[in-house]
Amino acid sequence: MRLGTVIGRVTMTLQEPAYKGGRLLLVQPLARADLTALSGKKLVAPQPPKLAKVNTLIAYDQLGADIGHIVGFTEGAEAAAPFTADAPVDAYIACIVDQIDYNPPKQN
Numbered sequence: 001m002r003l004g005t006v007i008g009r010v011t012m013t014l015q016e017p018a019y020k021g022g023r024l025l026l027v028q029p030l031a032r033a034d035l036t037a038l039s040g041k042k043l044v045a046p047q048p049p050k051l052a053k054v055n056t057l058i059a060y061d062q063l064g065a066d067i068g069h070i071v072g073f074t075e076g077a078e079a080a081a082p083f084t085a086d087a088p089v090d091a092y093i094a095c096i097v098d099q100i101d102y103n104p105p106k107q108n
């Protein structure tokens with residue numbers, strides 16, 4: 001699982017039947033510097049998204065995450081695990097993060 005910030009929504013004119021009950025969101029993965037900046041802070045209100053130089057991905061969400069929320073997402077075969085039938089999904093939002101405690105080891 002990786003962490004990312006929701007930076008937008010995907011609007012479809014026709015919905016894939018497997019997506020019923022959820023929606024697609026744009027998620028930007030967090031970098032190590034982002035984890036350090038957010039460490040120890042309670043993430044009660046959504047933070048305004050900052051664009052970074054990493055690839056943005058589209059993730060399926062059933063939890064109700066909104067723009068600015070920090071979310072945990074899985075990719076690949078694990079992303080399709082919550083579906084009972086075949087689903088065209090590459091990333092799945094598994095949690096909305098309330099707080100990050102990141103303490104990297106000191107490097108010499």
